[in-house]
Amino acid sequence: MRPTLIASFLILAASSAAHAASPSLGAIRPVGGQRGTEMEIALSGARLGDAQEILYYQPGISTISLTKVDDNNVKAKIKIAPECALGIHDLRVRTATGVSEHRTFSVGLYPIVNEVEPNNDFLKPQPVPFGTTVHGVADNEDVDFYLIDAKKGQRISAEVEGIRVGISQFDPYVAIMDAKRFELASSDDAALTWQDGFASVVAPADGQYVIQVRESAYAGNGGCLYRLHIGEFPRPSATVPAGGKPGEKVAIRFIGDVTGEKTTEVTLPAKNEPGIGIFAQDDKGMAPYANLIRLSPFGNVIEKEPNEDHNTATPFVPPMALNGVIDKPGDMDHYVFHAKPGQAFEIRVHARSLRSPLDPVLHLLKKNAQYIVGNDDQFGPDSYIRFGVPEEADYVLQIHDHLKKGGPDYAYRIEVSPIEPKLAMSIANEGIQRGTGVIASAVPKGNRQAILVNAARADFGGDLKINVDNLPPGVELQADTMAANLGTYPILLIAKADAPLSGKLAKVVGTPVDPKVKVAQQEFSQIAELVNGQNNIPFWTRTVDSFAVAVTEECPYQIEIVEPKVPIVRGGSMALKVKAIRKEGFKAAIAISLPWNPPGIASQTGVAIPEGQNEAVISLNADGGAELKTWKIVVNGSSGVASGPIMVSSQLANLSVAAPFVTLAYQNAAVDQGKETDMVVKVAKQADFPGEATVTLIGLPNKAATDVKKITKDTPELVFHIKTDPATPAGNHQNLFCQVVITQNGEPIVHNIGSGALRVDVPLPPKANMPAPAPAAVAAPAPAPPAGQPVKILTRLEKLRLEQAEKAKQGGKK
Numbered sequence: 160m161r162p163t164l165i166a167s168f169l170i171l172a173a174s175s176a177a178h179a180a181s182p183s184l185g186a187i188r189p190v191g192g193q194r195g196t197e198m199e200i201a202l203s204g205a206r207l208g209d210a211q212e213i214l215y216y217q218p219g220i221s222t223i224s225l226t227k228v229d230d231n232n233v234k235a236k237i238k239i240a241p242e243c244a245l246g247i248h249d250l251r252v253r254t255a256t257g258v259s260e261h262r263t264f265s266v267g268l269y270p271i272v273n274e275v276e277p278n279n280d281f282l283k284p285q286p287v288p289f290g291t292t293v294h295g296v297a298d299n300e301d302v303d304f305y306l307i308d309a310k311k312g313q314r315i316s317a318e319v320e321g322i323r324v325g326i327s328q329f330d331p332y333v334a335i336m337d338a339k340r341f342e343l344a345s346s347d348d349a350a351l352t353w354q355d356g357f358a359s360v361v362a363p364a365d366g367q368y369v370i371q372v373r374e375s376a377y378a379g380n381g382g383c384l385y386r387l388h389i390g391e392f393p394r395p396s397a398t399v400p401a402g403g404k405p406g407e408k409v410a411i412r413f414i415g416d417v418t419g420e421k422t423t424e425v426t427l428p429a430k431n432e433p434g435i436g437i438f439a440q441d442d443k444g445m446a447p448y449a450n451l452i453r454l455s456p457f458g459n460v461i462e463k464e465p466n467e468d469h470n471t472a473t474p475f476v477p478p479m480a481l482n483g484v485i486d487k488p489g490d491m492d493h494y495v496f497h498a499k500p501g502q503a504f505e506i507r508v509h510a511r512s513l514r515s516p517l518d519p520v521l522h523l524l525k526k527n528a529q530y531i532v533g534n535d536d537q538f539g540p541d542s543y544i545r546f547g548v549p550e551e552a553d554y555v556l557q558i559h560d561h562l563k564k565g566g567p568d569y570a571y572r573i574e575v576s577p578i579e580p581k582l583a584m585s586i587a588n589e590g591i592q593r594g595t596g597v598i599a600s601a602v603p604k605g606n607r608q609a610i611l612v613n614a615a616r617a618d619f620g621g622d623l624k625i626n627v628d629n630l631p632p633g634v635e636l637q638a639d640t641m642a643a644n645l646g647t648y649p650i651l652l653i654a655k656a657d658a659p660l661s662g663k664l665a666k667v668v669g670t671p672v673d674p675k676v677k678v679a680q681q682e683f684s685q686i687a688e689l690v691n692g693q694n695n696i697p698f699w700t701r702t703v704d705s706f707a708v709a710v711t712e713e714c715p716y717q718i719e720i721v722e723p724k725v726p727i728v729r730g731g732s733m734a735l736k737v738k739a740i741r742k743e744g745f746k747a748a749i750a751i752s753l754p755w756n757p758p759g760i761a762s763q764t765g766v767a768i769p770e771g772q773n774e775a776v777i778s779l780n781a782d783g784g785a786e787l788k789t790w791k792i793v794v795n796g797s798s799g800v801a802s803g804p805i806m807v808s809s810q811l812a813n814l815s816v817a818a819p820f821v822t823l824a825y826q827n828a829a830v831d832q833g834k835e836t837d838m839v840v841k842v843a844k845q846a847d848f849p850g851e852a853t854v855t856l857i858g859l860p861n862k863a864a865t866d867v868k869k870i871t872k873d874t875p876e877l878v879f880h881i882k883t884d885p886a887t888p889a890g891n892h893q894n895l896f897c898q899v900v901i902t903q904n905g906e907p908i909v910h911n912i913g914s915g916a917l918r919v920d921v922p923l924p925p926k927a928n929m930p931a932p933a934p935a936a937v938a939a940p941a942p943a944p945p946a947g948q949p950v951k952i953l954t955r956l957e958k959l960r961l962e963q964a965e966k967a968k969q970g971g972k973k
Contacts, residue, residue: 164296175313181257181421181601181804182206190263190324191386191459195241197223200264202233202252202525208332208855209255214662216250216703219243221335223487228232230460239266245438246448247323248459249687251599253662258707260591261687263325265386267292267447277304281340284369290444293387297321297331297372297379305370306366307389309362316394317370318357318447322699325689327382330355332375335360336586344417344797346948347375350516350568351396353699359394359417369751374831392444393418397568398437400482401513403427409459413439414484415499415568433684433702451513455480455574459469466493467864469527469555482571485558486518486566494556495526496575498548503578508558510571511540517569519563533748535561579679580619584667586612586706592690593647593695599707600665601806602634603714605656609649609793609808610706611755612667613730614641622672629665631710637811640672640789645717648795650756650810654710716767718796720809724904727760728789732909733779737794737809740766746771751797753777757792757814766794781816789815808834820872820901820908825915833885838865838915840897841876848872848901850907857911858895860919862887870899883919 185204192198202210212326213222220243223236233252243266252259274295278285284304285292290342295303309315333356334345344365346356362368372387373379396415403409406429414423416439426435436449456552460475462483475481483492494770510517521542522533531554537543540561548554558571589598602608614623625638627650638650640826650667664684685706690699691730722735737751748770753762763778777794794809822843830836838856854877862884868877 182254182259184259185250194239194243194266197238200235200490205231207233212253214251217248249703256711257601258709269769290390292816297383300377302373302430311364313362314391316359316392318388320355329383330354330375334371334374336369353513355392376850388447390444393439393441394771395439397570397669398450401572405429405454477575487565487567489563489567491559499551504546504550506544506575508542508573515570522557524555526555581617582678582681583615584669584683586685588686592691600652601709601711602652602654603711604654606714607653607808609651613647614669619676621670626668627665631661631663658710664705664971665708667704715742718809720812723907725908726815727787728817729779730783730817734776740774747798749796751796754795757790786815789813820848823912827916832921835882838879842874844872852901857896860888860892888918889921
């Protein structure tokens with residue numbers, strides 16, 4: 160199904176502020192509706208008064224009108240098409256100034272009835288019609304009861320959406336009881352519906368039945384909203400096969416319904432998308448939630464019992480999808496295939512990913528011979544094996560549950576496929592509870608906004624060309640090639656000054672630069688973390704195959720990088736200058752940062768262009784292994800008006816990383832407190848540079864000092880004459896380094912090269928009652944070095960040896 164964008168017009172009493180900040184969509188009420196109807200929903204949050212449209216990720220819902228209530232609330236009249244898919248739909252609100260958080264809205268088959276309190280007494284339940292979706296709230300220690308009438312032999316199904324509503328970590332419990340309060344069926348956590356539950360029963364007699372809903376531990380709250388579907392609909396918990404080729408007709412065996420299994424010919428969807436599934440349907444109704452399936456380019460094999468060992472294994476020829484059920488505790492299914500050297504396969508089990516209770520363990524063996532390899536949890540609880548065929552033979556796949564459990568709905572699908580290049584493109588998860596903010600692109604007219612894209616290459620390497628499909632009118636993409644060693648890279652979206660305010664759902668596409676590389680499978684996704692559990696770990700998420708891009712009203716500022724004219728060197732640093740271009744009257748501070756750093760580069764955080772000023776500097780540091788290359792970098796700037804922040808980006812600017820122009824070798828020095836010494840540093844030129852460079856020795860202990868030196872490209876060594884004070888701390892000071900600053904094109908190239916050491920000793924005290932030493936003979940002056948030859952500077956060791964030699968001479972004379 161193709162994601163759609165539904166545009167609508169806002170009925171405004173007054174125009175919105177020119178620079179309002181991005182909207183926040185806190186709630187949608189009600190949380191769902193009936194397909195084939197029109198209804199009004201309330202959108203509440205912050206800065207929603209200038210809402211212009213709702214972006215729907217799936218087709219089937221359209222907006223008739225949007226009406227402003229106040230700056231934080233909007234009413235929307237929507238139309239849910241008769242053919243709209245049941246289940247969860249994803250959306251965002253676009254305003255004139257931004258895009259809201261990702262939210263969801265559920266579509267059901269039945270008319271909605273609201274819970275009416277009090278309904279917490281079993282003897283006084285709330286009557287509801289059969290074929291109803293109840294909207295309710297499970298408060299603390301709250302138990303809600305609903306009364307229905309049923310005939311003997313009639314199927315009663317009740318399914319509750321709790322965690323799937325996407326508001327709180329609600330763990331609902333649902334039960335069907337008779338008039339005597341005996342539970343006929345109940346459910347807490349069903350694998351198919353995550354933490355939600357469903358229950359079905361065939362009515363044993365004519366009469367009244369009660370549906371109970373509560374929080375499983377009686378620990379609900381006002382955020383525990385639910386949708387309770389009550390009807391005669393089928394509710395199978397598994398399907399075999401669990402997929403097939405796109406668009407083909409497949410005989411699907413629906414397993415787990417209370418009335419028994421049923422096989423139905425189903426036409427599979429023609430296009431793959433996140434969360435794709437099929438809905439069980441019969442003459443009594445349709446399941447409110449899909450059984451998930453896989454769309455694959457190869458055929459199906461269904462297990463043939465018995466297949467408990469190598470000799471009864473179900474045969475297949477890869478590539479193929481193997482479908483079966485671990486139908487009882489201790490069950491093991493086997494499949495056999497013939498393979499030759501040179502073939503290679505990836506073998507992946509889909510069980511929990513399709514919401515089966517099975518925790519699969521997969522083994523690969525040579526038939527009736529040695530064990531080759533096995534896997535338990537590779538993709539969550541699901542298993543995965545890569546297999547390069549070593550010799551021509553028959554090979555067996557064995558699958559069982561990790562705890563040797565089993566049951567009629569412990570279904571699985573094993574896809575055995577050749578190893579081919581695959582590419583998964585994505586952008587960052589949106590985790591509002593984790594503080595990510597909205598992960599979408601809201602580009603002000605005449606401005607820019609960067610977004611980081613991720614590329615996960617499988618079974619190929621190389622550079623990627625990045626493109627974005629379905630951008631709004633007037634928005635252009637600037638993107639450098641993503642290098643082979645990168646999995647994340649910034650791209651830049653630019654809105655023309657005359658671009659109309661609009662929004663689209665776009666997709667990032669990666670293309671190998673090498674034309675010989677043919678990607679067999681490519682996808683794009685973004686994950687929205689809607690409910691987090693303990694330690695802020697995502698618990699309930701939604702995955703969509705596009706991301707929101709909008710053109711918004713003008714922003715009162717732009718930012719630009721002053722592109723460096725010199726490189727940053729390994730082990731060096733750079734002051735990256737960023738400028739603000741402000742509109743008249745806008746003086747607020749602008750927080751600036753690099754959203755992405757090239758490999759081996761670190762950037763300063765917490766930097767801002769001060770209020771009323773137009774420049775700031777971000778410090779960059781390169782480690783010794785920074786990749787030697789010219790990279791594209793970008794800076795984000797965030798500021799705003801009274802109502803919130805606005806974020807824009809600079810241009811993509813070049814940053815070159817180079818090798819150091821010089822290297823230094825230190826001769827460690829030692830000195831007594833209060834004395835002086837020399838530290839010799841050997842200089843080795845690695846690249847020519849013009850003029851003189853300054854060299855500063857950094858890291859000396861307190862009350863120790865030396866002068867700044869200068870070198871040229873021809874200087875072989877330099878000497879720092881270090882003066883200490885009696886209070887200079889004693890010890891071995893090992894973190895000395897030199898900052899070498901070379902000026903090129905009028906800009907500094909800063910090298911930070913270490914490391915040297917200075918040992919500061921406490922002088923020995925004078926010995927008591929010792930005769931004064933005889934005057935030392937004046938040593939003959941050392942011969943002057945030949946003209947033009949530099950004076951040799953003695954190392955600390957050489958000085959000590961010379962002192963010992965002088966003492967020995969004096970002793971000999973005595």
